[in-house]
Amino acid sequence: MKGMSLIVKTITNIVIGFIFIFGVYIILHGHLTPGGGFAGGVIIAGVFILKFLAFGSGAKSEKKSLNIASIFESIGGLLFIGIAISGLLLAGTFFLNFLPKGTPLHLLSAGIIPFCNIAISIKVGAGLFSIFLALAAMKYVMED
Amino acid sequence: MIELYLFLAFMIIAAIVATEIKDLLSAVISLGAVGFSVAIMFILIQAPDLAIVQIVIEVLTIVIFIAVISRTTHIDETIGKKLSSTHICAIVLYAFFTILFLIVMFRSLQEIPDFGNPIMKIASEYIKLGLPKTGGANIVADVILDFRALDTLGEATVLFTSVIGVVALMRKSGRKK
Amino acid sequence: MIVFASCIILFLIGLYAVVTKRNLIKIAIGFALIEYAINLLFAFVGFKRGALAPIITQLDTPHNFVDPIPQALVLTAIVIALGTTALMLTIIMRIYNRYKTFDIAEIRKLRG
Numbered sequence: 076m077k078g079m080s081l082i083v084k085t086i087t088n089i090v091i092g093f094i095f096i097f098g099v100y101i102i103l104h105g106h107l108t109p110g111g112g113f114a115g116g117v118i119i120a121g122v123f124i125l126k127f128l129a130f131g132s133g134a135k136s137e138k139k140s141l142n143i144a145s146i147f148e149s150i151g152g153l154l155f156i157g158i159a160i161s162g163l164l165l166a167g168t169f170f171l172n173f174l175p176k177g178t179p180l181h182l183l184s185a186g187i188i189p190f191c192n193i194a195i196s197i198k199v200g201a202g203l204f205s206i207f208l209a210l211a212a213m214k215y216v217m218e219d
Numbered sequence: 220m221i222e223l224y225l226f227l228a229f230m231i232i233a234a235i236v237a238t239e240i241k242d243l244l245s246a247v248i249s250l251g252a253v254g255f256s257v258a259i260m261f262i263l264i265q266a267p268d269l270a271i272v273q274i275v276i277e278v279l280t281i282v283i284f285i286a287v288i289s290r291t292t293h294i295d296e297t298i299g300k301k302l303s304s305t306h307i308c309a310i311v312l313y314a315f316f317t318i319l320f321l322i323v324m325f326r327s328l329q330e331i332p333d334f335g336n337p338i339m340k341i342a343s344e345y346i347k348l349g350l351p352k353t354g355g356a357n358i359v360a361d362v363i364l365d366f367r368a369l370d371t372l373g374e375a376t377v378l379f380t381s382v383i384g385v386v387a388l389m390r391k392s393g394r395k396k
Numbered sequence: 397m398i399v400f401a402s403c404i405i406l407f408l409i410g411l412y413a414v415v416t417k418r419n420l421i422k423i424a425i426g427f428a429l430i431e432y433a434i435n436l437l438f439a440f441v442g443f444k445r446g447a448l449a450p451i452i453t454q455l456d457t458p459h460n461f462v463d464p465i466p467q468a469l470v471l472t473a474i475v476i477a478l479g480t481t482a483l484m485l486t487i488i489m490r491i492y493n494r495y496k497t498f499d500i501a502e503i504r505k506l507r508g
Contacts, residue, residue, distance in 0.1 A: 101271070105357065106355035106356065106360050106361075107356045108357065108451065109267035109271055109357065109449070110268065110271055111357070111363075111364075112364075113272050113471060113475050114268070114271040114275060117275040117276060117279065117475075118275055120279070121275060124279070124282065141386070148379070148382065152375060152379060155371075155372065156372070159372065170365070170368040170372075172354075177354055179354055179356060179452075180356050180452070180455070184354045184355070185354040185355035185356075185360075185361075186353065187364075188353060188354075188355045188360055191364045192360070195364075195371065198375055199475060202379065203279060205386060206283070206382055206385050206386075206482045207282065207283065207286075210283055210385065210389065210482060210486060210489070211283065223399065224399075227402040228402075230402075230406065231402060231409070234406055234409045234429050235409060237413075237425055238409060238410075238417065238422060238426065238429075243419070243422075246422065247421075247425070250425050250428055250429070253432060257436055261439060264439060264443040264462070265443070265448060265449040265462045266449065266467050268467060268471060269439060269467055269471060269474070272475070276474050276475065276478050280428065280478055280481060283478075284485065287421070287485045287488065287489050291489065291492045291498070292492075295419045295421070295498070296419075296497075296499065297417070297418040297499050298419075303501060306418065310415075310416050312415065313412060313415045313416055316411075316415075317408055324404050328400055331400075331441060332441075334397065334399045334440060334443065335443055336444070337441065337442050337444055339463050342442075342461075342463045342465050346450065346459055346464065350452055350455075356451060356452040357450070357451050357452075358450035358451065358464040359451075359464050359471065362464055362465060362468035363468045363471060367468060370468075370469070371472060374475065377476050381480060381482060382479070384483045384486070385482050385483055385486045388483075388486045388490060389486060389489075
């Protein structure tokens with residue numbers, strides 16, 4: 076997959092960090108403000124998609140990125156189920172909010188909800204990024 | 220609420236353009252216009268969570284559609300061709316189903332509450348108990364990750380399955396003669 | 397009433413594309429339109445006139461919020477919609493590689 080022009084590359088280098096930080100902010104404040112795991116995960120997937128579209132890459136690095144994205148998606152799914160099962164083991168109910176609630180309207184509150192947000196963001200972001208890699212960047216299909 | 224009606228009209232016009240235009244790239248961009256007007260309407264009906272998710276997902280949808288079109292062709296060669304008998308049959312079937320559907324929808328729209336006055340029998344409980352029970356200030360996040368977390372687990376499973384399907388279908392191995 | 401009716405019109409436009417179009421990409425676009433129509437109708441049902449978004453910002457004031465349950469259900473449905481659309485487009489791309497056309501009438505003729 077070919078890269079784009081110099082203007083696009085320079086602008087991408089400038090904005091890419093800000094978009095990533097915005098995605099992390101959306102995830103971590105998911106229980107206080109609009110947003111959450113779904114939106115933040117897709118924004119972080121968008122960072123990597125922007126990088127791939129602007130700079131381009133060879134077939135080898137695409138294969139490697141797909142493998143890494145698959146691993147991260149599995150990690151996200153296992154984290155989410157792990158939180159659910161730890162509720163079952165520690166307190167007796169699947170998906171029980173077993174952590175202390177904290178003071179309302181502060182960052183460290185709401186028990187398991189921030190951790191669920193992080194797990195879902197990893198899962199959704201890695202999944203959508205691997206969909207993009209398989210559909211848009213791979214050269215496999217057009218060879219035959 | 221005049222702006223809501225304006226965006227609804229814009230959405231319907233863009234949807235008609237998306238289904239009828241000859242160039243597939245223009246059709247996909249019209250689909251994007253529909254999606255973004257849906258996102259703005261989500262803001263107008265006080266659903267900022269939905270608006271954020273809809274905007275980012277819409278961008279990704281357009282990227283995937285354009286990736287497919289740029290690797291195949293972007294002319295819809297079926298428009299303007301002579302109608303075959305199956306096609307006429309499909310249109311007749313569609314007209315019949317539309318009439319049936321409109322009758323059913325008209326009767327069921329009498330049943331659901333008017334626009335702007337929901338019943339909120341369960342929702343009032345969620346709003347009242349959301350902050351004391353879970354500690355989260357965003358009630359939507361409380362509902363999807365605490366009260367109805369199994370729903371989210373099912374969603375994660377569906378997304379996982381579709382990712383597996385896409386990656387497995389685009390592999391080169393497994394197609395050896 | 398007009399608001400719900402326009403969602404139904406959008407649904408019918410999408411169904412028209414799915415049933416009568418012969419191009420595979422147009423059929424995928426029709427499915428996407430149907431998904432938007434369902435999500436929008438569901439979110440409209442929970443709207444309350446004069447209410448705020450369901451996010452608590454002050455602890456001691458009485459809450460006047462829109463219905464959060466349709467928003468929570470639609471939030472997951474939007475993400476699933478992208479997954480199903482991507483799977484559909486993958487199969488469409490495979491079909492194009494094999495038959496070199498998007499026309500379903502041609503594909504039916506070339507089968508075998």
